[in-house]
Amino acid sequence: MNKTFHIRHGLRIGLRCSFMYNGEGLVGEGSLWELSESGWRATGHDRLTPGTEMSVYLALPDKGASRYVPIDAAIVRWSNEKEAGWEITKINADSRARIKDFLEQADDTEERDKPCAATVASNKWRY
Numbered sequence: 001m002n003k004t005f006h007i008r009h010g011l012r013i014g015l016r017c018s019f020m021y022n023g024e025g026l027v028g029e030g031s032l033w034e035l036s037e038s039g040w041r042a043t044g045h046d047r048l049t050p051g052t053e054m055s056v057y058l059a060l061p062d063k064g065a066s067r068y069v070p071i072d073a074a075i076v077r078w079s080n081e082k083e084a085g086w087e088i089t090k091i092n093a094d095s096r097a098r099i100k101d102f103l104e105q106a107d108d109t110e111e112r113d114k115p116c117a118a119t120v121a122s123n124k125w126r127y
Contacts, residue, residue: 012034012035012036013034013035013036013103013106014033014034015032015033015034015035015106016031016032016033017031017032017035017058017059017060017061018030018031018032018059019031019032019040019042019056019057019058019059020056020057020059020068021044021054021055021056021057021074022054022055022056023052023053023054023055024052024053024054026046026048026052026054028044028045028046029044029045030042030043030044030045030082031043031044032058035058035099035102035103036103037088037096037099037100037103038087038088039074039077039085039086039087039088040058040085040086041083041084041085041086042083042084042086043082043083043084044082044084045082046082047079047081047082048076048079048082048084049076049079050076050077050078050079051075051076052075052076053073053074053075053076053089054073054074055070055071055072055073055074056070056071056074056086057069057070057071058071058099060098060099060102061102062098067098069095069098069099070092070095071088071090071091071095072090072091072092072095073088073089073090073091074086074087074088074089075087075089
């Protein structure tokens with residue numbers, strides 16, 4: 001089977017942060033492993049089907065504290081068991097700016113690939 005690959009433009013960093021997703025009858029959480037302005041690679045508690053679209057909250061650190069960044073809609077582009085690649089399809093300007101700032105700060109420091117201080121506490125949807 002032939003796979004089509006797309007060239008990603010922009011910065012992509014390795015990290016370990018929590019996220020939550022909600023939609024299409026699912027509410028779950030997982031861990032981000034890579035993040036870019038257009039999406040992320042993550043593992044989650046559920047097996048997700050490509051094409052599934054949900055609202056998402058990324059728990060990114062902000063000056064030592066975690067802060068959820070709401071994503072209005074993201075779609076699962078590929079999945080392999082509980083690992084999936086997500087693409088942002090709808091996001092407000094504040095959330096986009098927060099992700100961009102986070103990526104730029106992470107690229108300028110030695111913090112890449114280290115665990116985020118942010119973790120998901122089950123059933124605590126604060127942002």
